[in-house]
Amino acid sequence: MATFEPARLVSDMMKQSERPVIGPSPAGTIGLGAGDPDFRTPAHVRQAMIDAVNEGYSNYPPMTGDPDLLQALADYLERRYEVDWNTSDITITNGGSGALYASLAGYLNPGDAVLLPEPTYSQYADITRLVGAEVIWVKQTADWHLDPDAIRAAAVANPRAKILVINNPNNPTGVVYGRAELEATAAVAEECNLLVLADEVYDHLILDDIEFTSTMDIEGFQGRLIYCNSFSKTFAMTGWRLGWVAASPGLTPPIARVSRTSGGWVNWALQRAGIAAMNGPMEETEAMRVEYAARRDLIEELLDGAEGVSWTRPQGAFYAFFKYDAPVTSRRMSALLRERGVALRSGSEYGPSGEGYIRLAFAADRAAITEGMLRMRSTMAEAREGKIS
Ligand SMILES: Cc1ncc(COP(=O)(O)O)c(C=O)c1O
Known part of the structure; x- marks a missing residue:
């Protein structure tokens, strides 16, 4: 029987990845x-999905995303972080995973490097390798906080370092980064001219009475920020697959293009349900x-x-x-x-x-x-x- 080799980048990534492929667990x-x-998923979001299906949202959605959802996301950013975000700087994606893929693939050339303060969510490394770029692990402090000096040292040692990924709150440690470490990290990003991919999918799940500081809320990240979020964790919608990217002015076109070319448009009825989630009770x-x-x-x-x-x-x-x-x-x-x-x-x-x-x-x-x-x-x-x- 004929055998066919998978693409080299895919097999290389699979060899290095520890993301599970073991299938369902025994009973x-x-x-x-x-x-x-x-x-x-909250009842009003489920109902909005049903309504959208019944109302006939069955065509290809607008290429750049449902305008009402884009507006709901921009309004949310303004409400929460007092930022004036243009809807044309937002991309709707197939889940947070689609947001991460489009963001990384939109900016990485083979041979570029991505700085990953670790431990961190395993998908960043997989995507980086899938597009032929290199993963540079950067140690965090002993209590799993960001170490701006270590990030600077890694960037200086790797001239091809192009993107720094910050996952806050962090998977797998559950650590929430504070304002001071984020500001110091923003200064390093400026100094080393890094793009910053901020993944804040757990931003509504702060378990103690502490302040959550978003990269949106830090001046130093502006102009170089690719902010990724998802409906999966906030609204218990992991199976629905809705995510989004809000990128600094001018950064969106490659991200939107990769999203469209890889995952395709995002289910329109789902986007309508997303509006109910963003504008509804919490x-x-x-x-x-x-x-x-x-x-x-x-x-x-x-x-x-x-x-x-x-x-x-x-x-x-x-x-x-x-x-x-x-x-x-x-x-x-x-x-x-x-x-x-x-x-x-x-x-x-x-x-x-x-x-x-x-x-x-x-x-x-x-x-x-x-x-x-x-x-x-x-x-x-x-x-x-x-x-x-
Ligand atoms: C940090 C982080 N980012 C992104 C994702 C992916 O989110 P989604 O399920 O929306 O693709 C996850 C899922 O576990 C995650 O932990």
């Missing part, structure tokens, strides 16, 4: 691996946020007394990033955990500093979290005592 597995909320998102915070506190209790397991208490998103003390790689640890019926993610998926860590997504109910934590603790204890490896 009885507790799923705490995926960042997929267990909440339903009580359900707030209720989700409160529940995520309660789950985070539950995890803290369940962690009590676990020898050799530690974490930095997450303040945003819905991830716990555990450091375990056992002579087992995090890839192996996630396989052992899976054998014991709990799906968690290997820390090394998120960059070299994630080795020795496991990520738990508390986007599942409290019973699942409680049982999953028990299984995780006992597996890590056995590995620590050398009973399994």
Whole structure:
């Protein structure tokens, strides 16, 4: 039988990626691996989708996005960050993933480099490699905050560095970056002339009473900002696939063109539902946020007394990033955990500093979290005592 080789960039990316391709878990597995909320999409958003389908939004949508949705997004940016964003500087995409792909592919040439403060969401590295560019991992501070000096050093050492990616709140650490570190990072971006891709898909999920500072709200990022967001996490709409990019003036055309050429137009009825989400009440998102915070506190209790397991208490998103003390790689640890019926993610998926860590997504109910934590603790204890490896 004839064999056909995949594109070299694709096979290279697949070799390096630790993003899971293992398929569905066996029955009885507790799923705490995926960042997929267990909440339903708010009722008014669901109704808006149904209405749009019935009203006949079945044609190709306007090429640059539904004008009402673009306006709703610009209005939102003005309400929240007091920025005057032109609708022509916004691109509607197929999910946050589509936003990331269009943004990176729109600006990277083969051989360019992307600076990734790590650990960080694994998709940035995959996309970077897919377009033939190079990933430069940049260490964060010991408590997982941005290290502007390390970013500067990486940019200086890599003259092809073109884009810096900032994910705030961070997946997988749950850390929320503060204003001072963001301002210092903006100064480095200016100094080294970097584009900044800011991924703020968890910006409504701040679990403590702390200020969230957006890149939108920092002067130094303006002119070089590619701001990506998604409806997936804020409105529990992961399966709907709606995202967007707001880029500094002049930066949008390549992003919009890649989006259109790769994923194509975005489902028009879905865009209409997006308007209802942006302009509608936020009580359900707030209720989700409160529940995520309660789950985070539950995890803290369940962690009590676990020898050799530690974490930095997450303040945003819905991830716990555990450091375990056992002579087992995090890839192996996630396989052992899976054998014991709990799906968690290997820390090394998120960059070299994630080795020795496991990520738990508390986007599942409290019973699942409680049982999953028990299984995780006992597996890590056995590995620590050398009973399994
Ligand atoms: C940081 C981050 N950005 C983007 C995405 C992708 O979002 P979407 O599901 O809208 O493609 C995710 C999904 O987990 C994420 O964690």
